[in-house]
Every structure is written in C-alpha cells, then in structure tokens.
Amino acid sequence: MAERRVVVVGGGVIGVCCAYFLAKEGADVILVERDEIGCGASFGNAGTIAAGHPPLNKPGRIRRSILDLLNPKSPLYIPLRWDPGLIRWLWTFRSFCTEQHLKASMGALAPLGHASLELFDSLVESEGLDCNYERAGYYEICRTDKGLAEAVHDAAMMRPHGFHPRKMRFDELREVEPAILDGVVGGVYFPEAATCDPHRFVLELADRSVRLGAQIETGRGVSEILSSGRSIQGVRFEDGEVIEADAVVLATGSYSSVLTKKFGLHLPVRAGKGYHRDLEVAEGGETLLSVACVLAETSVFCTPMRGFTRLAGTLEFSGVNHQMRPGRLKQLTAAAEVYLDGVREAVIRSEWCGLRPCTPDGIPYVGPVPGQSGLFVATGHAMLGLTLGPVTGKLIEEHVLRGGTSLPSEALEIQRGG
Ligand SMILES: Cc1cc2nc3c(=O)[nH]c(=O)nc-3n(C[C@H](O)[C@H](O)[C@H](O)COP(=O)(O)OP(=O)(O)OC[C@H]3O[C@@H](n4cnc5c(N)ncnc54)[C@H](O)[C@@H]3O)c2cc1C
Structure with a gap:
C-alpha cells in the first residue's frame, strides 16, 4: 500500500484514535490540535464505555414542558435565548425521539459497540495503556418505580x-456497593460495560501513536482545508503555514461545522454542555465508591477513578462556550447525595465542563465527505465518544486507506438526511 500523508484535525479521543490506527497501518500521520491533546470533551467525561446503550434520542427526551427545559435544575436545560438555528436543530432532534428510531439506532450502534469494547481490551493490553481501565460493568440505580421501569426497558x-x-x-x-443508601428501589447491572480515566486513555494512546511514527502538532489551529477541484491538497494553519496532504480527517468535536462550510457541507453538530465534579473522601477515609453507578432519575454518572470519584452529567444547550454555571455543578452533588453515602462530606477536588458534539439523530458522522476526494469526517458522538472512539478510529483508517469498512457503517454516513 502506498504511504499516504494524512492530517487529522482535533486531538480529542476521536482524533487520537484515528491517528493511532492510521499510523499503525503505515500512513504518514500528522495530528493537529489547537490546544492540548485531550483538553476538549474528552478530558473530563464520565469514563464509561457504555457499549450497546441507547443514544441521546429517546422517546420523551424533549416531550416535557417548555418550563421544565428552561429550568436550570432540569437535567436537560436550554437557557432562553434567540437562536433560530438551535430551535430548528431541536425540532429535528425531537422528530428522532421515537421508539422506531431508537430501535434502528441501537441496531446500528450495537455491533460498533461490541467492536469498540474488543478494541479497548486489545489496545490496553497490547499497548500497555495506563488508564485505570476496568472491565467490571456498571450499575444503574433507581429511586423510583418509573426510573426502574425505564432502566429495565x-x-x-x-x-x-x-x-x-x-x-x-x-x-x-447494597451487597455489591455498601455506599448505596436506603431509598433506592432497585436497578440494573450492565456487565459488558467498562470504565477508564478518559484523559489518561487519550494521552497514552497519543503517546503510542507517536511511537508508531505519527507527528503531533499542539497549540496550532487549522483555519482552512485546502483543495483543488474535488481533491484535498492539505490544510492551512491559523498562522498561515500550509501542510500538504493526500487526506484530511476532521475530528473537531463541537467545532466541526466550521471547516466544512467551504465545501457546502453544513454539519448539524451542536454543543451539548455537561459538567463534572471530582470528589475525594476526607483524609484517611475510604474510597467513596468501589463500582461505577449511574443514577437513573438524573442520569448522573458516578465513576470511581484512581484516588477520587467523578460525578458527571447534565446536558445544556447554551452555545459553544465553557461558561460554568455553579448551580449545575451543585446539582451533581445534590443528585448523588440521596443515592450514595459519603457524598455530602466529600471534598471537591476539581470541577469542569465540556461540550459533547451532538447530532440531531443521535448517530455520529463517520466517513468520507461525498464529492471531495480525500476529506473525511469523524464527529458527533455526543454521549458515546469515549465508547465509540476506538471503533471510529478503525473505521476511519479503513475508509482512508482501503476505501471501505469491514463493519457495517452506512448509518454513520455524512449524507443520510436529518
Ligand atoms: C459530562 C460529560 C460526560 C460524558 N461521559 C461520557 C461517557 O461516560 N462515555 C462516553 O463514551 N462519552 C462520554 N461523554 C462524551 C464524550 O466526552 C465525547 O463524545 C467525546 O469526548 C468527543 O470527542 P471528540 O474527540 O469528538 O471531541 P473533543 O474531545 O472535544 O476534541 C475535539 C478537539 O478538536 C480541537 N479542535 C477544534 N477545532 C480545531 C481546529 N480548527 N484546529 C485544531 N484543533 C481543533 C479542540 O481543541 C478539541 O481538543 C461525556 C461528555 C461530557 C461532557
């Protein structure tokens, strides 16, 4: 196979996985990141590898009253502002919140989830990734019969x-996790799921990509994708420098709609802000949790990491910014303290927010851009970016170097309507 120069734009979990698999297959890879590797949504997510789980679009997700969505205490919060694009996007998103679409998307994503889990297992082992990877599943715990019925469904x-x-x-x-409090009515165990420290996973895999020959440029943004006719020529950095390339992969997360505009491609990717609060037990105490739990009624994830427990969740459509609303952070603790012992007394170690790249139908865009030879997109993974990172990297490697994929990936095509 002839060596191809491939520029991957975006150093989050998706871009790093693409760079790794491309480099492994012998491509000449340059990974370009505007800031630091893994500093976007991939930095502080909940760290669950939730293969097979439903995507964002579920029946009833937006059926609640407008007042509920405008309430900053609601798990899904849409601050009141004039944004016709967002209103259109939400309308399309809502049209995909059906049982029929849920079944179709789970059918499309499940084989990819299985493949991603296998890739996680083999990557962690073969590359010796030090990222706190645990293949112990997680527990959805419920305080209401309604929550339990949904989890069972x-x-x-x-x-x-x-x-x-x-x-x-x-x-x-309670036997599995003694910290679970009275008031929990039951739950569901998902044995196939795994957890890891997401930032460490990205840093470790970036390091292995470099060992395979990839070059990483950080602190440099790409301002333009260069093309001649229908062929990609390379990229231009914000400082004006140009790198020539045979192929460009856009893995720019919530910023993905910017660079494709010149090709007439308007990717409907919206930033869905989420927060984390990392908690430590006071000096000399035990770890808060020994297993990962998700709190059914508020969708807050509680993941034990090395030396701390991460509470992560909430979804807010407030634009592309990292403004943190203290009330949303407090909500994470308020949600967790009624399910888990020790949360109230725990010490806050860090707080963070990140932007999930969300598509209207809940399915990522992964594949070639029609009509532009050499241009590929890998974005829109919303709540499943870590989960589907490795399989996305593999799919992109196959698209770029082989012209087709070994796994069914039609549902992820860029031009699929919606
Ligand atoms: C609170 C929260 C909890 C979550 N929990 C989970 C979970 O448990 N499991 C799961 O699977 N997923 C989870 N997610 C979702 C997951 O974090 C995202 O889907 C994933 O990180 C998206 O990865 P990405 O690489 O597409 O984007 P990012 O990580 O945001 O990376 C995109 C990168 O592109 C760079 N970039 C943008 N434009 C340019 C440019 N022009 N030039 C150069 N660089 C550029 C940015 O600086 C950024 O670093 C969660 C998200 C949040 C917010």
Whole structure:
C-alpha cells in the first residue's frame, strides 16, 4: 500500500484514535490540535464505555414542558435565548425521539459497540495503556418505580444485540456497593460495560501513536482545508503555514461545522454542555465508591477513578462556550447525595465542563465527505465518544486507506438526511 500523508484535525479521543490506527497501518500521520491533546470533551467525561446503550434520542427526551427545559435544575436545560438555528436543530432532534428510531439506532450502534469494547481490551493490553481501565460493568440505580421501569426497558432493548443486563434488587445492589443508601428501589447491572480515566486513555494512546511514527502538532489551529477541484491538497494553519496532504480527517468535536462550510457541507453538530465534579473522601477515609453507578432519575454518572470519584452529567444547550454555571455543578452533588453515602462530606477536588458534539439523530458522522476526494469526517458522538472512539478510529483508517469498512457503517454516513 502506498504511504499516504494524512492530517487529522482535533486531538480529542476521536482524533487520537484515528491517528493511532492510521499510523499503525503505515500512513504518514500528522495530528493537529489547537490546544492540548485531550483538553476538549474528552478530558473530563464520565469514563464509561457504555457499549450497546441507547443514544441521546429517546422517546420523551424533549416531550416535557417548555418550563421544565428552561429550568436550570432540569437535567436537560436550554437557557432562553434567540437562536433560530438551535430551535430548528431541536425540532429535528425531537422528530428522532421515537421508539422506531431508537430501535434502528441501537441496531446500528450495537455491533460498533461490541467492536469498540474488543478494541479497548486489545489496545490496553497490547499497548500497555495506563488508564485505570476496568472491565467490571456498571450499575444503574433507581429511586423510583418509573426510573426502574425505564432502566429495565433499556435493558430489554439491549438483549437482542448480544448484551446481558440483569435486573437487581436493592439488597443485591447494597451487597455489591455498601455506599448505596436506603431509598433506592432497585436497578440494573450492565456487565459488558467498562470504565477508564478518559484523559489518561487519550494521552497514552497519543503517546503510542507517536511511537508508531505519527507527528503531533499542539497549540496550532487549522483555519482552512485546502483543495483543488474535488481533491484535498492539505490544510492551512491559523498562522498561515500550509501542510500538504493526500487526506484530511476532521475530528473537531463541537467545532466541526466550521471547516466544512467551504465545501457546502453544513454539519448539524451542536454543543451539548455537561459538567463534572471530582470528589475525594476526607483524609484517611475510604474510597467513596468501589463500582461505577449511574443514577437513573438524573442520569448522573458516578465513576470511581484512581484516588477520587467523578460525578458527571447534565446536558445544556447554551452555545459553544465553557461558561460554568455553579448551580449545575451543585446539582451533581445534590443528585448523588440521596443515592450514595459519603457524598455530602466529600471534598471537591476539581470541577469542569465540556461540550459533547451532538447530532440531531443521535448517530455520529463517520466517513468520507461525498464529492471531495480525500476529506473525511469523524464527529458527533455526543454521549458515546469515549465508547465509540476506538471503533471510529478503525473505521476511519479503513475508509482512508482501503476505501471501505469491514463493519457495517452506512448509518454513520455524512449524507443520510436529518
Ligand atoms: C459530562 C460529560 C460526560 C460524558 N461521559 C461520557 C461517557 O461516560 N462515555 C462516553 O463514551 N462519552 C462520554 N461523554 C462524551 C464524550 O466526552 C465525547 O463524545 C467525546 O469526548 C468527543 O470527542 P471528540 O474527540 O469528538 O471531541 P473533543 O474531545 O472535544 O476534541 C475535539 C478537539 O478538536 C480541537 N479542535 C477544534 N477545532 C480545531 C481546529 N480548527 N484546529 C485544531 N484543533 C481543533 C479542540 O481543541 C478539541 O481538543 C461525556 C461528555 C461530557 C461532557
């Protein structure tokens, strides 16, 4: 295979996975990141590898009253502002919140989830990635019968796709995780899921990509993708320097709609802000949690990391910015303290917000841009970017170097409507 020069733009989990698999197959890879590697959404997510789980679009996600969506205490919050593009986007998003679309998207994403889990296993082992990777599943814990019914429903939808979630009683959950408080009515265990420290995963894989020959340029943004006719020529940096390339992969997360505009491609990717609060138990105490849990009624993830526990979640459509609303951060603790012992007394170690790249139909865009030979997109992974990172990297490697993929990936095509 002739060596191809490939520029990957964006050093989040998606860009790094693309760079790794391309370099592994012998491409001449340059990974370009405007800031630092792994400093975007990939820095502080919940660290769950939630293969087979439903994407963002679920029936009822936007069925609640407008007042509820405008409430900053609601898990899904849309601050009031005039943004016709967002209103159109939400309308399209809502049209995909159907049972039929959910079934179709789970069918499309499940094989990719299985493949990604296998890739995680083999990457962590073969590359010796030091990222706190645990293949112990996680527990969805519920305080209401409604929450439990929904968790059981999601579990039933996953079974036909080769996942084995199991309903659990309160006493069984308490035995696994003593921190679970009275008031929890039951839950579901998802044994196939895994967890890791997401930032460490990205840094470690970036390091292995360099060992395979990839070059990494940080602190440099790409301002333009260069083309001649229908062929890609390379990229121009914000400082004016040009790099020639045979192919360009855009993995720019929530910033993805910017660089494709000149090709007439308007990627409907919207930033869905989420927060984390990392907690440590006071000196001399035990770890807050020994297993990963998600709190069903508020969708807050509680993931034990090395030396701290991460509370992560909430979804807010407030534009492309990193302005943190203190109330949203407090909500993470308020949500967790009614499920888990020790949260109230724990010490805050760090707080953060990040932007999930969200598509209207909840499915990422991964593949070639039609009509532009050499231009590829890998974005829009919303809540599943870590989960689907490795398989996305593999799919992009196959698209770029082989012209087609070994796994079914039609659902991820750029021009699929929506
Ligand atoms: C609170 C929260 C919890 C989450 N929990 C989970 C979870 O448990 N499991 C899961 O699978 N997913 C989770 N996610 C989602 C996951 O974090 C994202 O889907 C994923 O990080 C997206 O990765 P990315 O590489 O596309 O984007 P990013 O990580 O945002 O990376 C994009 C990069 O592109 C760079 N860039 C942009 N424009 C340019 C340019 N012009 N030139 C150069 N560089 C550029 C940016 O600086 C950035 O570093 C969560 C997200 C949040 C916010």
